[in-house]
Amino acid sequence: MTELAVPTNADVEAAARVLAPVAVRTRLLSSPALDALVGARVFLKPEVLQRTGSFKxxxxxxxxxxxxxxxxxxxxxxxxxxxxxxxxxxxxxxxxxxxxxxxxxxxxxxxxxxxxxxxxxxxxxxxxxxxxxxxxxxxxxxxxxxxxPPYDDPWVIAGQGTVGREIAEDLSALGVAPDIVSAPASGGGLMAGIALATKAKFPDAGLVTVEPHGFDDHARSFAAGHREPHRAVGRTICDALMASIPGEITFAINQKLGAQGVTVTDDEVAKAVGFAFRELKLVVEPGGAVALAALLAGYLNAKGKTVAIVLSGGNVDADLYAKLIQ
Structure with missing residues (x-):
C-alpha cells in the first residue's frame, strides 16, 4: 500500500493478489432479454455470488x-x-x-x-x-x-477495486470496451475502487453512482463540486445505502475520475429486484439493485452503448423479498 491516504490502481493490483486465494471471481453475466429491453449491451457483475453475499x-x-x-x-x-x-x-x-x-x-x-x-x-x-x-x-x-471503516479507508477501497479490475479483465478478454460502468453508492468506496481499476484500463469509460431518491449525497456532491450531505428523512428499502455524506477519500477519487450520480425511487428499485428474480434468476437486495433500477428506468443514457452494472449484494430478509418480487 502506498503511504498516501488515497490509493492507486497499483494498490488494487496488490489487493487482487491478497484476495486471489479466498474471494470468488464473479464472472460477468449477460441477458438477451435485458439487452433487448434497454437497447444496450449489458454486462452484469453478480457480487451477490461473492462470499457473504456482497462485494464487502x-x-x-x-x-x-x-x-x-x-x-x-x-x-x-x-x-x-x-x-x-x-x-x-x-x-x-x-x-x-x-x-x-x-x-x-x-x-x-x-x-x-x-x-x-x-x-x-x-x-x-x-x-x-x-x-x-x-x-x-x-x-x-x-x-x-x-x-x-466501511468505505473511507485506502485498504478497503483497494479491495473493492478488485470488482472493477475483474470487470476490466473480462471485458478486455471479450474485446469489448465499456461506455458506462455503474454501481450503487453509500459511502462511495465501491465506485472509488472500481474507478481506479476501470479508468486504468478504459480511460474513456463513464462512471455513474446510483443512490436511493432523497439519499442523494453523491449526486449532490458531484453537482456542487464538494462533499454535500443528503437531506433525506425517514427510511428507504435500500438499507445498505443510507450514509449521510460521501467519504473524503472516496469522493476525492470519484470526483477526480469524473463520476456522475443519479437516483432511483424505492418503487423503481422494487421493480429491479423483481426483474432480477424473474429474468436473471438472481436474488438481489434492494441496495444491490439500484444500478439495475437506473438502467431499467432509463437514467443511464445506455441506448446503443455497452454498460457494466454491478449487482452489489443479495442479503435481503425473506419477508421483504417476497413483497418485492410480487
Missing part, C-alpha cells in the same frame, strides 16, 4: 490482511448495517481474529444473524440517536482493537 468481503479481507500479526490478537471493530459487518466477520474468522460489529438495531434480522454466524460479537445501537462511529472507536480504544 473484498475490502474487509484486504484491510484485515494489512494488520500486523502482533496487533491481530486484539481483534477488529467495525460499524455497519449488514454487508460490511458480514464481510469483516467472515474475514476475521478466516484470519483467526476476534471481531465486534456495531450494528443498527433495526438492521435486517438476516444480516444480524449471519454476522453472528461468522463468530462476531454484535453490538446494537439506535441509528437515529447514537453515533456508530463514536461507539466503535471507543470500543476499539478500550480493547486495543483495529477499527475497520
Amino acid at each position: 468481503f473484498r475490502g474487509a479481507f484486504n484491510k484485515l490482511s494489512s494488520i500486523p500479526e502482533a496487533a491481530r490478537k486484539a481483534g477488529v471493530v467495525a460499524f455497519s448495517s449488514g454487508n460490511h459487518a458480514q464481510g469483516v466477520a467472515a474475514a476475521a474468522q478466516i484470519l483467526g481474529m476476534p471481531a465486534a460489529i456495531v450494528m443498527p438495531s433495526d438492521a435486517p434480522v438476516s444480516k444480524i444473524e449471519r454476522t453472528k454466524s461468522y463468530g462476531a460479537e454484535v453490538i446494537p445501537y439506535d441509528r437515529d440517536k447514537e453515533d456508530r462511529d463514536a461507539i466503535a472507536r471507543d470500543l476499539a480504544s478500550k480493547r486495543g482493537a483495529t477499527v475497520v
Whole structure:
C-alpha cells in the first residue's frame, strides 16, 4: 500500500493478489432479454455470488490482511448495517481474529444473524440517536482493537477495486470496451475502487453512482463540486445505502475520475429486484439493485452503448423479498 491516504490502481493490483486465494471471481453475466429491453449491451457483475453475499468481503479481507500479526490478537471493530459487518466477520474468522460489529438495531434480522454466524460479537445501537462511529472507536480504544471503516479507508477501497479490475479483465478478454460502468453508492468506496481499476484500463469509460431518491449525497456532491450531505428523512428499502455524506477519500477519487450520480425511487428499485428474480434468476437486495433500477428506468443514457452494472449484494430478509418480487 502506498503511504498516501488515497490509493492507486497499483494498490488494487496488490489487493487482487491478497484476495486471489479466498474471494470468488464473479464472472460477468449477460441477458438477451435485458439487452433487448434497454437497447444496450449489458454486462452484469453478480457480487451477490461473492462470499457473504456482497462485494464487502473484498475490502474487509484486504484491510484485515494489512494488520500486523502482533496487533491481530486484539481483534477488529467495525460499524455497519449488514454487508460490511458480514464481510469483516467472515474475514476475521478466516484470519483467526476476534471481531465486534456495531450494528443498527433495526438492521435486517438476516444480516444480524449471519454476522453472528461468522463468530462476531454484535453490538446494537439506535441509528437515529447514537453515533456508530463514536461507539466503535471507543470500543476499539478500550480493547486495543483495529477499527475497520466501511468505505473511507485506502485498504478497503483497494479491495473493492478488485470488482472493477475483474470487470476490466473480462471485458478486455471479450474485446469489448465499456461506455458506462455503474454501481450503487453509500459511502462511495465501491465506485472509488472500481474507478481506479476501470479508468486504468478504459480511460474513456463513464462512471455513474446510483443512490436511493432523497439519499442523494453523491449526486449532490458531484453537482456542487464538494462533499454535500443528503437531506433525506425517514427510511428507504435500500438499507445498505443510507450514509449521510460521501467519504473524503472516496469522493476525492470519484470526483477526480469524473463520476456522475443519479437516483432511483424505492418503487423503481422494487421493480429491479423483481426483474432480477424473474429474468436473471438472481436474488438481489434492494441496495444491490439500484444500478439495475437506473438502467431499467432509463437514467443511464445506455441506448446503443455497452454498460457494466454491478449487482452489489443479495442479503435481503425473506419477508421483504417476497413483497418485492410480487
